[in-house]
Amino acid sequence: xxxxxxxxxxxxxxxxxxxxxxxxxxxxxxxxxxxxxxxxxxxxxxxxxxxxxxxxxxxxxxxxxxxxxxxxxxxxxxxxxxxxxxxxxxxxxxxxxxxxxxxxxxxxxxxxxxxxxxxxxxxxxxxxxxxxxxxxxxxxxx
Amino acid sequence: xxxxxxxxxxxxxxxxxxxxxxxxxxxxxxxxxxxxxxxxxxxxxxxxxxxxxxxxxxxxxxxxxxxxxxxxxxxxxxxxxxxxxxxxxxxxxxxxxxxxxxxxxxxxxxxxxxxxxxxxxxxxxxx
Ligand SMILES: Nc1ncnc2c1ncn2[C@@H]1O[C@H](COP(=O)(O)OP(=O)(O)OP(=O)(O)O)[C@@H](O)[C@H]1O
Ligand SMILES: [Mg+2]
Numbered sequence: 573x574x575x576x577x578x579x580x581x582x583x584x585x586x587x588x589x590x591x592x593x594x595x596x597x598x599x600x601x602x603x604x605x606x607x608x609x610x611x612x613x614x615x616x617x618x619x620x621x622x623x624x625x626x627x628x629x630x631x632x633x634x635x636x637x638x639x640x641x642x643x644x645x646x647x648x649x650x651x652x653x654x655x656x657x658x659x660x661x662x663x664x665x666x667x668x669x670x671x672x673x674x675x676x677x678x679x680x681x682x683x684x685x686x687x688x689x690x691x692x693x694x695x696x697x698x699x700x701x702x703x704x705x706x707x708x709x710x711x712x713x714x
Numbered sequence: 715x716x717x718x719x720x721x722x723x724x725x726x727x728x729x730x731x732x733x734x735x736x737x738x739x740x741x742x743x744x745x746x747x748x749x750x751x752x753x754x755x756x757x758x759x760x761x762x763x764x765x766x767x768x769x770x771x772x773x774x775x776x777x778x779x780x781x782x783x784x785x786x787x788x789x790x791x792x793x794x795x796x797x798x799x800x801x802x803x804x805x806x807x808x809x810x811x812x813x814x815x816x817x818x819x820x821x822x823x824x825x826x827x828x829x830x831x832x833x834x835x836x837x838x839x840x841x
Contacts, residue, residue: 589769590768592769593768593769593772596772596776597772597775597776600775600776610778614776614777614778617775617776617777618752618776618777620776621752621772621773621776622749622752664834665833665834666833677748677765677767677769678746678747678748678749678763678765678767678769678770678773679747679748679749679769680749681747681749681750682749683747683749683750683752683753684749684752686753687749687752687753690753
């Protein structure tokens with residue numbers, strides 16, 4: 573097991589459009605203070621924001637966890653449902669089940685998951701209907 | 715070009731961040747889809763949009779976007795502006811449409827910044 577010097581948990585509520593993004597903003601500020609390279613930090617911030625918004629828009633609520641070791645950042649999103657019926661399809665650019673409210677705010681392009689996958693050095697997703705979804709993203713620091 | 719130059723070209727109002735008007739701008743991105751912005755913006759850039767909710771500011775924060783231009787004379791609420799102010803983001807409002815705003819900036823030498831890869835055609839829906 574890798575040793576993480578820092579483990580932060582951020583609860584993310586379902587359908588709370590006003591505060592969604594706060595966790596990612598905190599993560600970004602913290603990592604910036606710790607001196608993480610700005611290009612890497614931007615990739616982490618984009619992936620974190622996308623995954624946080626998905627928790628808020630699509631899940632019943634969950635947790636975003638950020639872990640840091642000297643050579644990597646690990647972001648884990650986990651929620652308690654409803655799960656993704658067809659992961660293959662959800663990963664395609666343009667696939668979205670976002671509702672009107674999310675679309676009106678500029679979301680629902682179906683770009684989030686592909687965007688996370690592009691930005692992370694390692695990306696994995698597991699989902700079970702009725703149980704929930706877990707996404708893990710690893711970012712190398714050097 | 716500087717943000718001050720952009721204010722000039724667009725005949726824009728500066729809603730906040732006037733202390734940053736000297737900062738350089740080289741590229742721009744125009745979109746109302748925040749996840750497209752999150753997908754395509756690569757470098758320090760300005761964002762032109764017709765959306766005025768707080769997620770525009772949060773998206774800008776994630777991408778280190780230092781200037782936002784609201785088109786068609788739109789003015790965001792004070793809650794949105796105060797977040798921008800805290801982050802040191804310059805916020806402008808112009809009466810031009812998004813299309814015209816982008817055209818004027820392009821003409822002035824501001825380029826886009828993307829590397830678009832065409833999407834696969836969507837699979838036919840099974841009825
Ligand atoms: N945590 C989750 N729980 C349940 N379904 C999810 C979750 N995350 C994503 N999905 C499903 O996967 C689809 C694709 O997600 P993705 O983030 O790529 O696009 P989007 O959120 O719909 O739009 P965008 O991210 O462009 O604003 C979603 O529309 C939703 O159906
Ligand atoms: Mg999404």
